[in-house]
Amino acid sequence: MEVIxxxxxxxxxxxxxxxxxxxxxxxxxxxxxxxxKAGEKFVEExxxxxxxxxxxxxxxxxxxxxxxxxxxxxxxxxxLEMRDTGESHxxxxxxxxxxxxxxxxxxxxxxxxxxxxxxxxxxLVARFITEALNPxxxxxxxxxxxxxxxxxxxxxxxxxxxxxxxxxIFNPGGSVSNMYAMNLARYKxxxxxxxxxxxxxxxxxxxxxEECHYSMKKAASFLGIGTENVYFxxxxxxxxxxxEELEKQVQRARKEGSAPFLVCATAGxxxxxxxxxxxxxxxxxxxxxxxxxxxxxxxxxALISRKHCRLLHGIHxxxxxxxxxxxxxxxxxxxCALLVKDNSGLLKKCYSAKAAYLFQQDxxxxxxxxxxxxxxxxxxxxxxxxxxxxxxALGTTGLEERVNRALALAxxxxxxxxxxxxxxxxxxxxxANVCFWYIPPSLRKMEDGPEFWQKLHQVSVT
Amino acid sequence: MEVIxxxxxxxxxxxxxxxxxxxxxxxxxxxxxxxxKAGEKFVEExxxxxxxxxxxxxxxxxxxxxxxxxxxxxxxxxxLEMRDTGESHxxxxxxxxxxxxxxxxxxxxxxxxxxxxxxxxxxLVARFITEALNPxxxxxxxxxxxxxxxxxxxxxxxxxxxxxxxxxIFNPGGSVSNMYAMNLARYKxxxxxxxxxxxxxxxxxxxxxEECHYSMKKAASFLGIGTENVYFxxxxxxxxxxxEELEKQVQRARKEGSAPFLVCATAGxxxxxxxxxxxxxxxxxxxxxxxxxxxxxxxxxALISRKHCRLLHGIHxxxxxxxxxxxxxxxxxxxCALLVKDNSGLLKKCYSAKAAYLFQQDxxxxxxxxxxxxxxxxxxxxxxxxxxxxxxALGTTGLEERVNRALALAxxxxxxxxxxxxxxxxxxxxxANVCFWYIPPSLRKMEDGPEFWQKLHQVSVT
Numbered sequence: 001m002e003v004i005x006x007x008x009x010x011x012x013x014x015x016x017x018x019x020x021x022x023x024x025x026x027x028x029x030x031x032x033x034x035x036x037k038a039g040e041k042f043v044e045e046x047x048x049x050x051x052x053x054x055x056x057x058x059x060x061x062x063x064x065x066x067x068x069x070x071x072x073x074x075x076x077x078x079x080l081e082m083r084d085t086g087e088s089h090x091x092x093x094x095x096x097x098x099x100x101x102x103x104x105x106x107x108x109x110x111x112x113x114x115x116x117x118x119x120x121x122x123x124l125v126a127r128f129i130t131e132a133l134n135p136x137x138x139x140x141x142x143x144x145x146x147x148x149x150x151x152x153x154x155x156x157x158x159x160x161x162x163x164x165x166x167x168x169i170f171n172p173g174g175s176v177s178n179m180y181a182m183n184l185a186r187y188k189x190x191x192x193x194x195x196x197x198x199x200x201x202x203x204x205x206x207x208x209x210e211e212c213h214y215s216m217k218k219a220a221s222f223l224g225i226g227t228e229n230v231y232f233x234x235x236x237x238x239x240x241x242x243x244e245e246l247e248k249q250v251q252r253a254r255k256e257g258s259a260p261f262l263v264c265a266t267a268g269x270x271x272x273x274x275x276x277x278x279x280x281x282x283x284x285x286x287x288x289x290x291x292x293x294x295x296x297x298x299x300x301x302a303l304i305s306r307k308h309c310r311l312l313h314g315i316h317x318x319x320x321x322x323x324x325x326x327x328x329x330x331x332x333x334x335x336c337a338l339l340v341k342d343n344s345g346l347l348k349k350c351y352s353a354k355a356a357y358l359f360q361q362d363x364x365x366x367x368x369x370x371x372x373x374x375x376x377x378x379x380x381x382x383x384x385x386x387x388x389x390x391x392x393a394l395g396t397t398g399l400e401e402r403v404n405r406a407l408a409l410a411x412x413x414x415x416x417x418x419x420x421x422x423x424x425x426x427x428x429x430x431x432a433n434v435c436f437w438y439i440p441p442s443l444r445k446m447e448d449g450p451e452f453w454q455k456l457h458q459v460s461v462t
Numbered sequence: 463m464e465v466i467x468x469x470x471x472x473x474x475x476x477x478x479x480x481x482x483x484x485x486x487x488x489x490x491x492x493x494x495x496x497x498x499k500a501g502e503k504f505v506e507e508x509x510x511x512x513x514x515x516x517x518x519x520x521x522x523x524x525x526x527x528x529x530x531x532x533x534x535x536x537x538x539x540x541x542l543e544m545r546d547t548g549e550s551h552x553x554x555x556x557x558x559x560x561x562x563x564x565x566x567x568x569x570x571x572x573x574x575x576x577x578x579x580x581x582x583x584x585x586l587v588a589r590f591i592t593e594a595l596n597p598x599x600x601x602x603x604x605x606x607x608x609x610x611x612x613x614x615x616x617x618x619x620x621x622x623x624x625x626x627x628x629x630x631i632f633n634p635g636g637s638v639s640n641m642y643a644m645n646l647a648r649y650k651x652x653x654x655x656x657x658x659x660x661x662x663x664x665x666x667x668x669x670x671x672e673e674c675h676y677s678m679k680k681a682a683s684f685l686g687i688g689t690e691n692v693y694f695x696x697x698x699x700x701x702x703x704x705x706e707e708l709e710k711q712v713q714r715a716r717k718e719g720s721a722p723f724l725v726c727a728t729a730g731x732x733x734x735x736x737x738x739x740x741x742x743x744x745x746x747x748x749x750x751x752x753x754x755x756x757x758x759x760x761x762x763x764a765l766i767s768r769k770h771c772r773l774l775h776g777i778h779x780x781x782x783x784x785x786x787x788x789x790x791x792x793x794x795x796x797x798c799a800l801l802v803k804d805n806s807g808l809l810k811k812c813y814s815a816k817a818a819y820l821f822q823q824d825x826x827x828x829x830x831x832x833x834x835x836x837x838x839x840x841x842x843x844x845x846x847x848x849x850x851x852x853x854x855a856l857g858t859t860g861l862e863e864r865v866n867r868a869l870a871l872a873x874x875x876x877x878x879x880x881x882x883x884x885x886x887x888x889x890x891x892x893x894a895n896v897c898f899w900y901i902p903p904s905l906r907k908m909e910d911g912p913e914f915w916q917k918l919h920q921v922s923v924t
Contacts, residue, residue: 002922003733004875004896005576025769027863027870036521039583043517046587047509054594055505059498066606071831074606080614082850086857092584095854096591099847103607106596114467115598115841121501122554124593125508129558131589132516134568134794136577144528144536145565152542172634173839183684197688198660214817218838221813222645224686226659271465271819307487326841332596333841351683355676357733362920369533376680377635379577379788379795385561388544392557395548401489408489413466434466458824460464 003357042089046096053100058107058119065111066104074102114270114298114433117406120330122393126386127332136379138358138372140365146382147369153384156391157323158339160303162316167347168339169374170383174297175215177322177338180376182206182219182262184320184340185291187350189261194350198224205253207231208264209241211274213295216264229258238427239274241265243281250288262291267312268299272426273433275299278314286317294318297336299431301328304396305403311430328406328432329399331387347374406432465819504551508558515562520569520581527573528566536564576732576760576895579868582792584855588848589794598841600820600834602827608844609831615846618853619785620801622765624778629809630801631836632845636759637677639784639800642838644668644681644724646782646802647753649812651723656812660686667715669693670726671703673736675757678726691720700889701736703727705743712750724753729774730761734888735895737761740776748779756780759798761893763790766858767865773892790868790894791861793849809836868894 022029057063069077078098087095105111107119130146137143137150154168171177186193186204198204204225208216210232220230231253234245246263253260263285265276278294285292294315300323302308303315315321319341326335340347352373359373372380391399410432417423417436422444426435440459446452484491519525531539540560549557567573569581592608599605599612616630633639648655648666660666666687670678672694682692693715696707708725715722725747727738740756747754756777762785764770765777777783781803788797802809814835821835834842853861872894879885879898884906888897902921908914 002898002900004574004898005894022874024870024874025866027867029867029871029874033580033867034583039581040513040517043583043587043590044513047513047590050590050594051502051506051509054591055502069606070827071602071606071610075610078607078610079854080610080850082614082618082853082858084858086855086860092851092855095851096587099591099607100595103595103597104604106598106604112466113604116596119501121496121505125505125558127593128505128509128512128590129516129561131586131593131794132512133562133565134578135565136568136795140533142566142568142575144531144533145540145561148533148537148540148542152544156544172638172843173841175838175840176634179684179838186686193686193688194683195688195690197665197682197691198686199663199665199688199691201661203659203661213840214815214820215838215840217815218813220659221656221815222641222838223684224648224655224660226655226657226661228657229659229661332593333598334843351680353676353679353683358676365532376637376641376677376684378637378675378677379635381634381796388542389554389557391544392541393548393554396544396546398548404487405489405491408486408491412484412486412491432467436464436466438464 038089042092045089045093049093049096049100053097054105055119055124057105059109061109063105063108065108067102069102077102115327115333117328117330117402120332120390122390123331123335123386126389130382130385135382137382138370138375138378138380140367140369141363143382146385147371149388150371150382150384153388153391154337154339157337161318161321161339163339163341165343166339166341167343167345167374168337169347169371170380171336171338172334172377172381174213174295174322174324174336175218177297177336178213178215178264178293178295179219179222180338181264181293181320181322182223182225184346184350185262185293186223186225188291188346189259191349201259203229203258205229205231205258205260206262206264207233207246207249207260209233209235209239209266209269209276211235211239211269211272212264212266213270213297216295235274238430239269239272241276241281243277243284246281247284250284250290260288260290262293264293264295265318266299267294267296267315268302268431270298271433272435273298273429273431275311275430278312278317282314282317291319292317293320293322295322297322297324298327301325301403302431304329304399306400307404308407325387329387329390329402331390334381335383335387337384351376410434500551504554507551507555511555511558511562515559516567517581517586519567521571523571525567525570527570529564531564539564577789577795579790579792579864582794582852584852585793585797585848588851592844592847597844599844600832600837600840600842602829602831603825605844608847609833611850612833612844612846615850615853616799616801619799623780623783623801625801625803627805628801628803629805629807629836630799631809631833632842633798633800634796634839634843636675636757636784636786636798637680639759639798640675640677640726640755640757641681641684642800643726643755643782643784644685644687646808646812647724647755648685648687650753650808651721653811663721665691665720667691667693667720667722668724668726669695669708669711669722671695671697671701671728671731671738673697673701673731673734674726674728675732675759678757697736700892701731701734703738703743705739705746708743709746712746712752722750722752724755726755726757727780728761729756729758729777730764730893732760733895734897735760735891735893737773737892740774740779744776744779753781754779755782755784757784759784759786760789763787763865764893766791766861767869768862769866770869787849791849791852791864793852796843797845797849799846813838872896
């Protein structure tokens, strides 16, 4: 059977050919839909604004990071209301200018955030291409180029993790990648859960450090595992998981009669930038038969640097890795891969729903390219493409320079902090996170004590 | 404490000011990072290609929908390998041309698919803006404009659903929206699940029609409910859920000692375009105290049309609604809202992890604008913005015309099918899905029977 979704209008060539109006249900089917010349002109004018106001000002330090307005004020400035009739192109272009003016310039050199590192022109072009083409990555026949590109990028990332083979998928965020890993580990532990669910089963328990990303709790809650069944492992003074504490907690869980199934190590914690000791954690996972997932959403990019990849020593022993090239490598939000060591089709077995309307098995090409059924999504964005084009443009050495530069900048800031009055370094960083206290003049002579710390804490939020 | 993520390079103004090289760990910190003039020129040239090859050809029926190549051939044409050194701008621009040439032109008038309906210039501009600004929507201080826009769009969508108030969030796809709804219903049914998980609880059961989207099974599996605990309700000859069958199945589940908690009705099924009878289903949900979710990912856009909104009669009685403006309304992938009737902060209660580094409660503005903790994601794309700009451009009446036109086109095709030899309509459509058989000349005189149907099925995939 064929299904045709009739949402596409008759095109302009056909309008010219057909002289008699076809009227159905009050709609002139061969009448004008939209003036494509005016539409194209609008796009051209808007692109000029984007080029001038966003791209050319991206690295201009004389511009503001943000023209800040409080919510109620900004609501008044922006004409947010959607009305029955549309606005003129002139009004719309002004709206675009306003939106840009009052938005944060995330590529500004003074915008310090773990997701951003300035502008990358190549990934930006790739993103413009995919927005214009508007693909959905589920089957080869609909996304031939982007599926091949995703395969190539995943293969290359797997090389840097150090696996001989593997599988993977790009997801809308590191949080979602962590959820995938948690679900995969659970499926591997007990494949029946896919059909039967968790009801009546022993309590599944997973382990992660107390410095882990908050998505671990979100994932445990969403997947029906429960946040109380995330056992948080103590960290040392640098924020790294203490392997001996992990061992103790696994034994405690076993004694309680619960079912440990997963350890989530972190490579690059959110606040301190700490790297868990992967090799020692992998030993414990092997001993206890636990899946090892490494949340390298933030720290994964160090794998590209021959100088800094030692931070992730032992990552090749992981069963799965989350790695977001949209952070230090500048690929643009969102660009997040989950990589899986298993090459026996575990992703597909765990996630497939085998929708007959989409994933027919009797197509005229190799349907192993139809990777959509590895995903919890149906339509999916081609996020690998921007990373690919950027990699093609810079080469591995260009990516490596970005990582080396970020870490050198961190080292430079540390030295500056040490020299300056009123600044106090929290700890020597091992990655690009520099944690410090700013002590304002009014507190510099105050005695160390609860009152001092209470006042100092207030400084950092005001 | 302050955390600074040192990933941003020193900007060009600073480079000019500083004459002495600052060398740290072998990196010249104030040396050139990237030639921004060359980068901007690259973006300009690429934009020209996008304008000529994608946007201007978007509605040109003389162009091909896709320059098809088999996977192995396409791999040879595209130079997929990522190498140590980068490529020239000239080579990269040729790569961009190749990517466009061998990709499917999803806005082509001959591309029939439920996600696409031609090109919309306004949402496209909005997408270019957000790609250039590269925001992440979690706190007001980072995304002031886009958070206010999301709030305004959700409020407006809620008006069309017919609720007096409500809440909502944009997600990466209708599948994910359905998962959110399933998790919300479960949380409402038993808030303890967030902390305790499903282990040891009675079997949770949900109900949906046998014609529902496959994401229901994916969601049940991912959330630890289990696919066997999705009870599929029989549909009538038009693909609509039969309310009496739903009633029977709820009673059966109760007798089994399981815990029914949710009914997922579908407004616009994937294949037949059927709308479940929402009013009757809402009666059953009220009687049994079940959450009613409506998956209107595909059919929701009919709410905009005064002529066709009757298809969703009763939707105001739903507890949650998934609606994807990236389909019939042309907002571009991805643009998917989950709307929730509850206005007591259920989304936040269910999803929050209260990460202290991101969602501080003592900021200098109303932190209720920091909506990021309503999400399972951390970084999140500003998907509402493209729908907002399109809505501003066309007005509600312009959106309404798109829906009316799509359904009139479907009506027109139906009449053409009836007139033509070798075509057989499966059923009179009520939405934009037109299902039919094409009977090739070789089968037209064959007798109806198993052999006929087997051969006919083969026609639709070759």
